[in-house]
Amino acid sequence: MNLPNTDQKRIVVIGGGFAGISLVKKLKDLEAQIVMIDRHNYHTFQPLLYQVSTSGLEPDSIAYPIRKILKELDNFYFRLAEVEKIDPVRKEVVTSIGVISFDYLIIATGTKTNYFNNETIANNAMPMKTVPQALNIRSLILQNFEKADDTLDELERKALLNFCIVGAGPTGVELAGALAELKQNVFPKDYKHLDIKEMQIYLFEGGPRVLPPMSETASKKATEFLNKLGVHIHLNTIVTNYDGETVSLKNGTSMQSKNFIWSAGVTGAAIAGFDANSLMERLNRYKVNNYNQIDGYDDIFAIGDIAYMETEDFPKGHPQVAQPAIQQGENLAKNLRNLLANKPLKAFKYNDKGTMATVGRNKAVVDLEKLKFGGFLAWFIWMFVHLMALVGFRNRVIVFFNWAYNYINYDKAARLIVRPYTTKD
Ligand SMILES: Cc1cc2nc3c(=O)[nH]c(=O)nc-3n(C[C@H](O)[C@H](O)[C@H](O)COP(=O)(O)OP(=O)(O)OC[C@H]3O[C@@H](n4cnc5c(N)ncnc54)[C@H](O)[C@@H]3O)c2cc1C
Numbered sequence: 001m002n003l004p005n006t007d008q009k010r011i012v013v014i015g016g017g018f019a020g021i022s023l024v025k026k027l028k029d030l031e032a033q034i035v036m037i038d039r040h041n042y043h044t045f046q047p048l049l050y051q052v053s054t055s056g057l058e059p060d061s062i063a064y065p066i067r068k069i070l071k072e073l074d075n076f077y078f079r080l081a082e083v084e085k086i087d088p089v090r091k092e093v094v095t096s097i098g099v100i101s102f103d104y105l106i107i108a109t110g111t112k113t114n115y116f117n118n119e120t121i122a123n124n125a126m127p128m129k130t131v132p133q134a135l136n137i138r139s140l141i142l143q144n145f146e147k148a149d150d151t152l153d154e155l156e157r158k159a160l161l162n163f164c165i166v167g168a169g170p171t172g173v174e175l176a177g178a179l180a181e182l183k184q185n186v187f188p189k190d191y192k193h194l195d196i197k198e199m200q201i202y203l204f205e206g207g208p209r210v211l212p213p214m215s216e217t218a219s220k221k222a223t224e225f226l227n228k229l230g231v232h233i234h235l236n237t238i239v240t241n242y243d244g245e246t247v248s249l250k251n252g253t254s255m256q257s258k259n260f261i262w263s264a265g266v267t268g269a270a271i272a273g274f275d276a277n278s279l280m281e282r283l284n285r286y287k288v289n290n291y292n293q294i295d296g297y298d299d300i301f302a303i304g305d306i307a308y309m310e311t312e313d314f315p316k317g318h319p320q321v322a323q324p325a326i327q328q329g330e331n332l333a334k335n336l337r338n339l340l341a342n343k344p345l346k347a348f349k350y351n352d353k354g355t356m357a358t359v360g361r362n363k364a365v366v367d368l369e370k371l372k373f374g375g376f377l378a379w380f381i382w383m384f385v386h387l388m389a390l391v392g393f394r395n396r397v398i399v400f401f402n403w404a405y406n407y408i409n410y411d412k413a414a415r416l417i418v419r420p421y422t423t424k425d
Helices: 018-025 046-053 119-124 131-150 154-161 170-190 216-228 322-340 376-389 393-409
Strands: 009-014 032-038 042-044 063-065 076-080 083-087 092-095 098-101 104-107 111-113 162-166 200-204 232-234 239-242 246-249 254-256 259-262 266-268 285-287 300-302 355-360 363-367 372-374
Touching: 009 018, 009 098, 018 032, 018 322, 046 131, 046 170, 046 376, 104 322, 119 239, 131 154, 131 170, 131 259, 154 162, 154 254, 162 170, 162 239, 162 254, 170 200, 170 216, 170 355, 216 232, 216 355, 216 363, 216 372, 355 376, 363 376, 372 376, 376 393
Parallel strands: 009 032, 009 104, 032 076, 104 300, 162 200, 162 259, 200 232
Antiparallel strands: 042 063, 083 092, 092 098, 111 266, 239 246, 246 254, 355 363, 363 372
């Protein structure tokens, strides 16, 4: 890799997600060479991906160039590459553009979609973890509506207008709500000659309630909202297969659908090279101590979704959401400064600020430590928090303008098939 030789320590960070970015942002003026590697040249604000999938926002309002975010750092180098392997003994990272050595390595690779070893589902389902995948879903939805408007075959039309979402966590719930709003407010005007009642939205969940990571109160409220929007919720229902045409359920029933979106789970995006002791195998997350050092290594760290840290408050590891990732990044930045100054390290302590999810216009749920509520106020808070969390003033302004426009006009304007969906990215 073409990087300047230096006497300074080299810190290599893999991943420009919430964890990697929050870490590097805090390393300004550190006497070290900092190199970030990511397969994308932008940071993705994943919580709003579902709005890209459902034509509410354009992707450039929820993604931001990594080089621009970190432009204040003089000692910073970005490399666009896929990391293939890590050699922790030789202290080298093997990438698609060459090998790089490190003094300190930080793994912040997040998660990838978990298909639970079902190859057929993996080959046919639409995942939603990245901007290209969200754009694929948007194209698929719009292309299928175009086909439905033209076909004379009733069964084919039904399959084109059947939307199946698997997994009723926040992503599945938000996606189902946004699709229901398209059905209510947007598609009837675009497809005047289609019977829009034929569009059906199914939300399948293996567990007994929607929003499993949130409180019972949030779950009940969200169910109420989804019912109002006409989403068919199927709880305790396991989807066993999808071959591109037929959705098969464990209870023996099946249905035809051309829209099958998989939001049923994630697994760590671990990189090859470590021995089994360093990995929590079931979850594919690196086992780390309170300083985010990977088990058995002083100079290799994991932060964010990929890190598995057992603490008294979180005996099964921290939740795989943005806040622990951001906070671990910030704590590790302090610790890297401490390490270079030969000072003791500071243990990580998670400050849980609560969780929230939105179902649609005026409908959201918020879980705080002592207060759980849903409705307009929750929706307003949800919007404010997400707006403020977006990277870059420009993106905040664009998203705010889009939301205001959509709210006033009952519209979702980004209904463009600019990137026709042909095959999965
Ligand atoms: C659809 C969706 C909705 C979500 N909604 C919410 C929400 O509402 N609230 C919330 O708090 N959390 C939400 N989350 C979870 C949240 O986005 C994650 O917890 C957070 O992104 C974790 O940050 P991270 O830095 O660990 O990983 P990520 O943000 O996933 O970043 C990982 C980075 O590593 C890069 N990378 C991975 N492997 C490699 C490799 N081998 N080579 C090169 N680069 C690599 C990736 O390109 C990526 O940029 C959502 C997640 C998804 C997918």
